[in-house]
Amino acid sequence: MKMNKITTLSIIFSIIIVSISFSFFMDAYITIYDPDWYGLMNFNKEIPDKEKIFLLGSSSAYAVSATLINEKLEEQGFDFEFYNLADMSDKPQKRLKNIQNILNKDTKLILYGIGIYDFEIFQSKLESTPTETYLLDPHLFFKFSFEELINNNLNEQFPLSPKDRILTLVKYVLRGPDQHYHPFIKFDPTPINDFNTIEKLYGQPRTINSIDVSTKNPQILALNEIISKCQNQGIKLILFTNPNSKLSNQGIANADLQKFEFFMQEISKNDDLDVYFLHNEYSELNIWKDALHIAIHPNAGIFTDDISEILLDELENNAV
């Protein structure tokens, strides 16, 4: 019996070690990110010595082409380097862990994409689901019982594909990013799908449970902290709302949308920040890869064009 206890304790010890290592490695590439890094195996690359502009946000901001924006900056005679650091499932709470690293990289300006999904809260469906549903699908009982734990905690820590993150980290350490201005995004073109095709391929987009934009929501607290960190270091921060397609809009209640818009306006007023509302700008256009992501495609460049316009306006008007 004593030996069983030792074995059980060994397993618990293993699980703890694995959990700690896992949470470290999942965010490691962002935490150690350095735009001047070219990887252990590349020694002879030139490192540009320019002030940097970073775009942050979730995968909704993947489609912004940093390469095109850098060309525009050069055309307009601005001596800055633009990087798209968007990262899958990125939310303010997660970004807060590594914002300091980004602020320390000779940073002049940050563009930050915020989406309504960042403030989603999960409400358990446990009680609202009829009992006969559980009889036919007992798995739902388990799912709903632990939904809050799984969605609020595990999913936050547990990215869509740990494998992708760890391979990106290994690749980043060994040979630097494949695309220097898109260090964490495989910036290969993706197809544009019409809305019918998207529905066929990916099904109905999920419905948002509800959003909470009060200071009870840790995401709001994290966003406020990011804002104050930028302001304390004198780094200009511009917010924009992440684009939504008409399909993803179908899953968002009007009341939630209004709450979100009101919150962003309040932030703009209270923190004296520029906020650009892009969430409905492209909803009807045929530029989407799926319900949540604009395609990385030459014909879907409108998002990049708008971001570059926001940036150039800012640089020209405020002479950063």
Added chain:
Amino acid sequence: MLFNTLDFIIFFVIILAAISIWKYRKFQHLFIILSSFFFLYYTDNYLVTLLIFTILLHFYVGKGIYHAKSIIRKKTFFIIGVVGSIGILGFFKYTDFAISQFNILGNLIDLDPGIPLLNLALPIGISFYTFQSMSYIIDIYRGNLIPSKTLKEYAFFVAFFPPLVAGPILRASNFLPQLREKLDKSSVSQKLKLFVIQRHNLKFGITLMSLGFFKKMFFADNIGPLVNNIFSNPIGMESFSIILGAIAFGVQIYCDFSGYSDIAIGAAAILGLKIPLNFNKPFFATSPSDFWSRWHISLSTWVRDYLYYPLVFKNRKSSGIVFISLLISMAIMGIWHGASWNFLIWGGIHGIFLGCYTLVRIKFPNLSSNNFFSTRFGKVISIIVTQYIVFFTFIVFWIKDFDHMIYAMKKYVFLDFATHNTLEIIKSNEFAVLLLTLFGILHFISYKKGNIPEKISKLHTTYWTILITLLFLAIALFYVGTPQEFIYFEF
């Protein structure tokens, strides 16, 4: 309930905890039976009734056969049992396939039958527990087995959750004596009677389960995308790409299925029950028959004992009968995997290879004792030739579309020696290719070193913990993100 989900981990921990703290231990087995039913109910909801029906049918048929006073009565019970088993399996698994083939045939002769498909849900694990139940009544009929005395004992044998949905297929003659040891109070020590979690079993079981998870989640799930990449549309692919796809699929399905078997065997071992091995380094087989003694052993021995031997009967010296019996047995084994022509062809090809191999052995009995085959070089050549054939058949196992299948098979056999496309595939699937290499090395080590799980479980606790932690870490860090179903769940 997939083994590789949080649901199963919680379920299993609850079972272990309950067994450890249970005061009234005589109800332990009942608890495990009910848990097993819950396990299937959770996965397949109301279709658990089929399992219950199968248990009741075979339990009473088994009793009927054993106590029958006349041959006719014995045969009647036996036929009821076999027809019942095959009827349920056939209805749920093959009805829609049969209807669609009938419709196609009808259209060919302008009959236009247009019979609508029934769209039946395939009950999970039905192929496994049906074969398990059939072996029970066949053994009783042959006089090789005394039937279960109680329904409780038989229900435990059929419904026991670790191997329930994807094997290994248990044999009553192996499993029931172990159960009887635990249920029978007279002949064994107190510890054996009960489901006591013993130290060695716990360590061995956890080791085996961890290796199973490692095989499935680290290797199989990460190699899968490479296979899909090549086989989802093989037209235009180079020969080397097809060979790469075949090897990758062979490794994927091995890691997937033997991973499941390891988890099942490990879970049973923790509970003190021994389930026989299902795989034994199949990629080092030196002949087709050697391969089948190492691959899905529980099914291949089932087919050998209950299908091939009765078919060949007393005619083992007749080449024709041996060949035909092998072909029929393997074709049935193929269609057991699923209602699809590709499985039938897969089984048929294996049957032809096995048949040819057996005929050569019959015609040239001294060939296998030839010095060449006992040299290292001879062995390597035997392994390469056998594996070339085995991987060839994996093409048919994966690809269902006939044009694609024929194209891939041609490319596999008639090499075009082009490399451009293959190098591109390797470049965009570097990680999967790296895993294939790593798998090859580990498989070789395990072939050379023998029973690796047993050796790991006997390590000092510190080293054992380090090794298990490394396995867990590899699983967690290289997890693809969503639990991937085990391939054999479909069967």
